[in-house]
Amino acid sequence: MCGISGFVDKALPEVEARTVILRMVNSQSHRGPDDQGIESPSSGVWFGHNRLAIIDLSPDGHQPMSRGHLTITYNGEIYNYLEIRTELEKAGYRFTSHSDTEVILRAFERWGADCVQHFRGMWAFAIWDAQKNRLFCSRDRFGIKPFHYIHKGEAFYFASEIKALKHSRLYSGRLNSFQLMRDVQLGWSVYSNETHYYEIKQLRPGENLIFDGHSVFIYPYYCLECIHLNSTSQQPAEEFKARFFDSIRLHMRADVEVGSTFSGGLDSSAVVSAVQHLFSPGKFQTFTVWYDGADERPFAQQVWEKFPTITPHTLQPDPNEISDAFVRATRQYDIPVSGSSYLSQYFVMKLAHQQGIKVLLDGQGSDEYLMGYHHSLYRLFATYIRQGKLLTFIRELFTFSQMQHWGARKVIDLFLKSMLSTLFTEQQLYRLEYHHFYPNAFGRMLKTSFFLKHIDDQPLRNFSWHLLYTSILQTLLLHEDRNSMAFSIEARVPFLDHPLVEYTYSLPPHWKIQKGYTKYVLRQALADIMPAGITWRVDKKGFVTPGEILWLRNQLRWLLDEHLHLPLIERMVWEREKEKFLKGDNKNARWVWRVASLNYWYKNLR
Structure with a gap:
């Protein structure tokens, strides 16, 4: 997990170009504190990189990385890089590092743009081909890793985070009013290729991009709905288990310690239980946040007791830290904090960072295709x-x-x-x-x-x-990336391994919801390794917080006292709903939070 940045802008003088790329890299230093690099592989072309060393901790993994006429800056993990490396070595390719970055470069050298079809993992990368004078960019199938860009004429800038693109000469600060509306009315932090800024776009999940110095060509390389699987197994639960275990094995590949977020819910319990089943006995740390009135530790305790090699870490956030966390998170996200649950995830990442963890597994992604909502x-x-x-x-x-x-x-x-x-x-x-x-x-x-x-x-x-x-996962993944990277942690989501998603997505409805249970196939598949009290629980909670109800009336009350700075918002509507909320009406509490958060972001960080 790292931070990438770069541009193709031949109109920019070299001295100014070097200053810009350094500013872009420095603005993302939290994403990669282990190493930093810049390189200009061709005239007018600059790449930058912030490294969080996870695979091959030696200097051999330094980026930007060049091999011959190809140069890459890359963020993510290719979990099956060892298998691809073996295949490439048999074809005559030689490697000088043990990193997955070099595997991507050699794979691109062999297969071109089709190399992404061989990858299992999460990624956002850019490769400059000095022979063709062409930039190739790609984002993973489900949008786990971010890729933002600005294009105008013969100039193209890209980065992991929006804050880096604010150093581009193409950035104007013009806001995208449509995205502001979707944020408030629906809670969507992203939509399609749009962001909160008019000229800043994002590469959509499963897309490649080519920039030839004049035009941008974007095309999809992955189509989930086009895949129709007929399982050879007569037991979907067994097939699901095999694919899930395979995903867990791959996601545990690292040259540093791996831990897990852990709420005590079904998804995180499935991840933690699978790790313990496959790799126990062994040290494994979990990280849990709880609040008065929103405490799932009794469920988590069932897993801790079943697997005593787990070292649990729990945290009840200090009320005095809430305001500071909100301010820091808003700055980190580059967008409004559209829900208080994202602050719970922020505190989880902070807790893991305090224990020196650099990689965390997370249960994100299963609700969307196992139908957990x-x-x-x-x-x-x-x-x-x-x-x-x-x-x-x-x-x-x-x-x-x-x-x-x-x-x-x-x-x-x-x-x-x-x-x-x-x-x-x-x-x-x-x-x-x-x-x-x-x-x-x-x-x-x-x-x-x-x-x-x-x-x-x-x-x-x-x-x-x-x-x-469209509606939920892309927003969740954006916050997952920003929260984890705020503390230089790589967050991995084994439920979004594409062979697992494709199989489960193709299953008929009764394997997803049946007999009063959501995620039915997961429960059946993992019933023999998880505590029954979790496997068959029927209530669902995410990162529950008292935020919209309690914090907004106490620690974050100052947000409601702020003058309304947003010209788009109807002042009478805002004052009416704010007054109702302060008098105890919680019906539109989420909406009140969103408007208050958007107003703070508009004033301070846009």
Whole structure:
């Protein structure tokens, strides 16, 4: 895990170019404190790198790295680099380091742009080909690692983080009002190739980019919805387990100690239990944050007791640290802190950093294709209704209502929302949420500025695709990257190993939600290695915080006392909702948090 930066700008004098690349690199020093490098492989071309040494800790892994006419700056991990290296050595290629960076360079030398089809992992990299005078860039299949850029005419700048691009002569500071609206009304921190800044774009997941000195050509190399797997196994749970274990083995590859975030929930428990099952006995550290009223340590304790070689670290954040953490996180993210749960993750990373950990496994990514969110039920029931499986629909609705202890009002609400999901497209559903779920902060300026394309006739799978690529995961991964990198930690997400995702995404709905349980195939697959009290728990909590309810009325109350600086926000609407919130109405607490956070960011960090 590292920070990359660079540009192709032949109009920039060499002295000024060197100053710019150094500023870009220094602005991302938190991403790689172990080493720093700049290089100009051709006239007008500059690469920069901040290194967090994880694989091959020697100076041989220094970047930018050049081999012949190719130069690379790279952020991420190619987990199957050893297997690819062996294949390349058999083809006659020779290596002078033990890093995965050199493997990428040699793979590109052999296969060109198709090299990414061989990779399992997370990445964002740029390769300059001095023979062709061409820049090749790539981002991993699910957007785990960031790649931002600005292009204008014959100049192209790129970096891991937005703050580095602010040193480019192409940066104007113009804001993208559409993204501000999506942030407040939907909680989306990113959308498609857009950012909060008009000229700063991001490479989308599964895309390659070529810059030839004049034009940018972007094309997808990966298409999840195009992959239709027919499992050779008659036991999907066993197939899932085999793929998950394979992912865990690969994600544990490192030349430094690996630990794990750990909430006591199903996903993090699955990761920690799998590590202990495959690698125990052995030292393994976990990191947990808790609060009064939001304490999952009793569940985590079940895993700690089952695997006594675990060294647990827990933290109850000091209320006096909340305000400082918010300010620091906003600066780190380059965007507004659109939810308080991201601060919990910030504290987890801080706790791990204090113990000297450089690599953390994390359970991110499973909810989106294993259907862990409860609003997945609307699309499940819509799928059954469209397929004419009314008895299955009624049975599952009854089972869930019994297990979750839902009253008649909740059941009716779920039924009505399921009918909406049957009749409406995802685009229509999200448009309704965008305009009507929360107060309209933007008045007549609020325009529908997104499009959720139709991916699959099955509502559940269609919903799953957009969870992965549009509505939720991309925002979560952005914050995962910024929070971990704030403390020079590489966060790894084994649930997003593409063979595992492809297999599970292709499974029929009943293997994802069945008998009152979400993530059914995961529970079946890992029931023999996880404590039963976690495997079969039916409540779901993420990084729960008292933020929107408690912090915003206490430690972060100053955010509400700030003058409204945003010209886009309707002042009367803001004052009305703020007053209701301060009087104890929590209905729109998340919306109040988002506007307050956006207002602070607009004033101080835009």
